[in-house]
Structures are given as C-alpha cells and as structure tokens.
Amino acid sequence: MFEYAPAPESRSVVDIASSYGLFIDGSFDGGKDGDVFKTINPATEEVLAEVATAGPEDVDRAVAAARRAFGSWSALPGAERAKYLFRIARIIQERSRELAVLESLDNGKPIRDSRDVDLPLVAAHFFYYAGWADKLAYAGFGPDPRPLGVAAQVIPWNFPLLMLAWKVAPALATGNTVVLKPAETTPLSALFFADVCRQAELPPGVVNIVTGAGDTGAYLVAHPDVDKVAFTGSTEVGREIARTVSGTGKRLTLELGGKAANIVFDDAPIDQAVEGIVNGIFFNQGHVCCAGSRLLVQESLFEPLIDSLKRRMATLRVGDPLDKNTDIGAINSAAQLARIRELSEIGASEGAERWSPECPLPDRGFWFAPTIFTGVTQAHRIAREEIFGPVLSVLTFRTPDEAVAKANNTPYGLSAGVWTEKGSRILAVADRLRAGVVWANTFNKFDPASPFGGYKESGYGREGGRHGLEAYLA
Incomplete structure (x- = not known):
C-alpha cells in the first residue's frame, strides 16, 4: 500500500x-x-x-x-x-x-x-x-x-x-x-x-x-x-x-431515517459494485440517511465480492478531516460514537462476524474504523436499526424475489441500490422496491433537479x- x-x-x-x-x-x-x-x-x-x-x-x-x-x-x-x-x-x-x-x-x-x-x-x-x-x-x-x-x-x-x-x-x-x-x-x-x-x-x-x-x-x-x-x-x-x-x-x-438495501446480483461488475458499496456506506462516515447500510449479495457472488470489498477497505484512510488524503473523517459527536459502538457490540453478541481492516485511529477525537458484519440475518438488530455510522451489514439472497422481499423488510423506505448488467432486471426490481430513490449501478448521486424523499x-x-x-x- x-x-x-x-x-x-x-x-x-x-x-x-x-x-x-x-x-x-x-x-x-x-x-x-x-x-x-x-x-x-x-x-x-x-x-x-x-x-x-x-x-x-x-x-x-x-x-x-x-x-x-x-x-x-x-x-x-x-x-x-x-x-x-x-x-x-x-x-x-x-x-x-x-x-x-x-x-x-x-x-x-x-x-x-x-x-x-x-x-x-x-x-x-x-x-x-x-x-x-x-x-x-x-x-x-x-x-x-x-x-x-x-x-x-x-x-x-x-x-x-x-x-x-x-x-x-x-x-x-x-x-x-x-x-x-x-x-x-x-x-x-x-x-x-x-x-x-x-x-x-x-x-x-x-x-x-x-x-x-x-x-x-x-x-x-x-x-x-x-x-x-x-x-x-x-x-x-x-x-x-x-x-x-x-x-x-x-x-x-x-x-x-433509512436502512437502505444495496442489492448486488451475480452478473454485476465486481470492482464497480465494490466502489459503489464503499461510497454507499463509508461516505461521510456513514452519517447519511440514505446510506447503503444493508448489503444484499446473491449467494454465488458472496465470497469473491467480500474478498474484494475487504481489500478495498484496507486502503481506506481514517484520520484528519482536513487532510486531502483522508477517506473517512471523525464521528460527529461522543453521543453518536457511543451509539455506533453499542450497536456494533450487539451485532457481535448476536452472532454476526465482525471485520475491520487494520486501522490506527488518532488519540484524540471521536473515531470508528470502517466495519462490516457477515453472517447477518434479518433478525439481527444491526440489520433493522439505523446505526448512522461506517458499519455495513451483509446478507445474502438466491432469487430476485427474495432480494426484493428482504430489501422491503424494513420500516424505512428512503433509498436502495441495484447492481446488475441487465437493464430489464434493474427496471423490474426497482419497480418493486418501496424506496423513494433507487440508484442503478451507482449510489449516493444527487442532483438539484431530482426529487428526494421517502416512504x-x-x-x-x-x-x-x-x-x-x-x-x-x-
């Protein structure tokens, strides 16, 4: 590196x-x-x-x-x-x-x-x-x-x-x-x-x-x-x-609030999807209402995607917000940091597998290393509650119907993402997602001319x- x-x-x-x-x-x-x-x-x-x-x-x-x-x-x-x-x-x-x-x-x-x-x-x-x-x-x-x-x-x-x-x-x-x-x-x-x-x-x-x-x-x-x-x-x-x-x-x-699903199908380009996943959850330290905090991966793609995601996360730089090299800055407050830590500890205690890259954090200030949880089910609190921090919950699915059902299984409905090579699949899935904004092969893109809001x-x-x-x- x-x-x-x-x-x-x-x-x-x-x-x-x-x-x-x-x-x-x-x-x-x-x-x-x-x-x-x-x-x-x-x-x-x-x-x-x-x-x-x-x-x-x-x-x-x-x-x-x-x-x-x-x-x-x-x-x-x-x-x-x-x-x-x-x-x-x-x-x-x-x-x-x-x-x-x-x-x-x-x-x-x-x-x-x-x-x-x-x-x-x-x-x-x-x-x-x-x-x-x-x-x-x-x-x-x-x-x-x-x-x-x-x-x-x-x-x-x-x-x-x-x-x-x-x-x-x-x-x-x-x-x-x-x-x-x-x-x-x-x-x-x-x-x-x-x-x-x-x-x-x-x-x-x-x-x-x-x-x-x-x-x-x-x-x-x-x-x-x-x-x-x-x-x-x-x-x-x-x-x-x-x-x-x-x-x-x-x-x-x-x-x-939101608990957006970022859905990756097995025909998605992995490198592009990984960049979208990183942007979806680690942009602005995960302090984003529409953050892609639930990653839904088709089973056959799970291992190569997670391997690639971990390699990419290892390159993220956490530190001084005024340094132009920094990817992830400080958590906004001590109270927000305490909530992120609490929910992450609950995720681990409920049996999800926690992983963070080696990440030296500054001695002063409020910091949290980028974190992913695998082995997550829909019953886990980290899959249901808004963490509002750099924490990603990873779930799997087999069919488009299962992906839609899991994506919609939340009280929130602010945003979602769909990753696939097939335009017809993007349209078919997006039409069934109960989310105010659905991004296709991208995430967290905004334009003043485009309306934003939730269900x-x-x-x-x-x-x-x-x-x-x-x-x-x-």
Whole structure:
C-alpha cells in the first residue's frame, strides 16, 4: 500500500469568532436568555466557538421578523427574488473554500467531501431554484400559486450546509420567509450563511437563524405563527414533530431515517459494485440517511465480492478531516460514537462476524474504523436499526424475489441500490422496491433537479426538483 505524505488544507482560510449570537431581522444579537453552548471540532475535541442558545422569546422575535418581511418579499416579482438567489449562489461559490474548511472543522467530514460534494451541490441548489422563481405558474401547481408564509426549518448535523440549501432555496424562490434552526453540534456553517445573506443584501427578516438544542427546535415547530415546518433528522423526533403539528393546519414535510438495501446480483461488475458499496456506506462516515447500510449479495457472488470489498477497505484512510488524503473523517459527536459502538457490540453478541481492516485511529477525537458484519440475518438488530455510522451489514439472497422481499423488510423506505448488467432486471426490481430513490449501478448521486424523499418511517414529502416547490406553495 502506498504511504501518502500529509496534504492538509489550511485552516487560515476561515476566520472563526470566539462567540456567535442569533441572526434575527438581518443582524446578529445575543439571546435574551443569555445561555450559550460550545461547538467543538470532533477530530480534536477543541472548542471552536461559543454559540447563543435561543429561548422562547428569541424564537418569537425571529418568527415576528419573518412575518414582517413576508409581505414585501412575497410581493416581489419572481425575477427579482431570483436575483437574490443567484447572488447567494455566486457568493457561495466564491467563498466555497472557506465554507468547506469550516464544514470539515465543525462536522468532522473529510475536506474532499465538503469541497467536492457538499459545496458544489449547495451552490447548485440555489442556482436551480433561482431559475424556478419566475416560472412558478408553469410548475403544474395552478396558474397563480402563492407562498404559504413563514417556514420553520430544522436541519441535521450530517450535511449542515447542504440541508440548509435544500430547505432555504425553494422556500425563498416561492416567496416564503424562513426561520432556520441548525443542529446543536454543527451551527457554524448556518451562521456563516447568515453573513452570505447580508453580503447578498437579502432584505432583513427573510432568513433568520436561531441556534440551540432540541428545546429551541420544539419552540420553533410549535410556534402558532409558523405556516410550514420542514424537518430532516431522526424518525423519533419526526414522530414528535408530526404530533405537535397535527391539527394545527401547518404544512409539514419530513425526511427521516433509512436502512437502505444495496442489492448486488451475480452478473454485476465486481470492482464497480465494490466502489459503489464503499461510497454507499463509508461516505461521510456513514452519517447519511440514505446510506447503503444493508448489503444484499446473491449467494454465488458472496465470497469473491467480500474478498474484494475487504481489500478495498484496507486502503481506506481514517484520520484528519482536513487532510486531502483522508477517506473517512471523525464521528460527529461522543453521543453518536457511543451509539455506533453499542450497536456494533450487539451485532457481535448476536452472532454476526465482525471485520475491520487494520486501522490506527488518532488519540484524540471521536473515531470508528470502517466495519462490516457477515453472517447477518434479518433478525439481527444491526440489520433493522439505523446505526448512522461506517458499519455495513451483509446478507445474502438466491432469487430476485427474495432480494426484493428482504430489501422491503424494513420500516424505512428512503433509498436502495441495484447492481446488475441487465437493464430489464434493474427496471423490474426497482419497480418493486418501496424506496423513494433507487440508484442503478451507482449510489449516493444527487442532483438539484431530482426529487428526494421517502416512504413509511422515512418520512413524506419531497425535496429537490419541481416536486420540492410544492411543499412551499398554497
């Protein structure tokens, strides 16, 4: 195996303040409660900044600011709103290196992922929805679709800036105003986005950002003057939000957990499939709702595929997220690392065979070696529960019918993958899979023009594409 010299990205491109307030009505201020929390670098456990915690009074102020801005923002012609979105997209491109480094510091993901995947997609979403802003009458939602009002948006820690873009861009394009709450462990890129909004001269109150933990999100979701709630995160929290919103008349979209099946048939090209499997489960440390965390392999291919997969995993580099050679970065938090360890230990205790490559891990920070389990059955907890880490459960099947039955045997339904040389088999299997997105001979590919969302306990509603406009239009 080649030994690579370190190739670290410089931290000097991003200037992190020692403390941050809330972004309300176009300016930053401290929370009324005066409480703060610390956001840390998961790779080193160093404190990056102190961030204000928004209490009920702060959420009230943010929603009131969004409500005041709604009248003038929604009255703008679509082409005028589009100018702001185009401006935001261009500023994101200009500041992409700074934002990518910030995202890797606060989240723990490799700089290659934040630089080459996240940031280009963030800009692309704003460009894409800017293009829709003056064409809403032709989107298929009636001749004169209207915005809903104030959108409360709660986003997760695995793709902080990308999930912000998925939610903010269509909301603004359709004439809504926004109050957004980023995850407690990754608030910094949302606060930097507030600065992007100021740089783009977005009118005050159109975008407001309130930081804090679950209580802040709960205040925001339950606020009586919110018209629309969008949430990406765990199924458990999604259920709570659905109960809170039920009967209030608020519109709701939920993008929740997943336990995706990556199905490999015996005629699949092994090397290509292995790359797809690695990308499906080890990209972003497995912190992906649509991760291919269940590998279903046709029996006759099992041994050569697993041998090839183990060889490939032995080349994965775990370490400093800012090193351009790194494939797998740090686990986002101590709490998430504890959950990954717990479920992995349960997998071994239930009789599945655990394997990881030789993998020296750093002394400080939160780390977990890429891991596969073979000998897994559908009764194992590691095959049923979302681990949200770099852990793959391998099951086998004999026939396409068995593959479909096993793939659908889950309460989730966010994504799936199919690997085969036969186009007819791809179409036949994909048609029977209860998953919102089915990738064919690839995995984890996203496009702003393509809708994304789930079935069953993976949520409802779609984000992205023309379909992503519907959730923000009356």
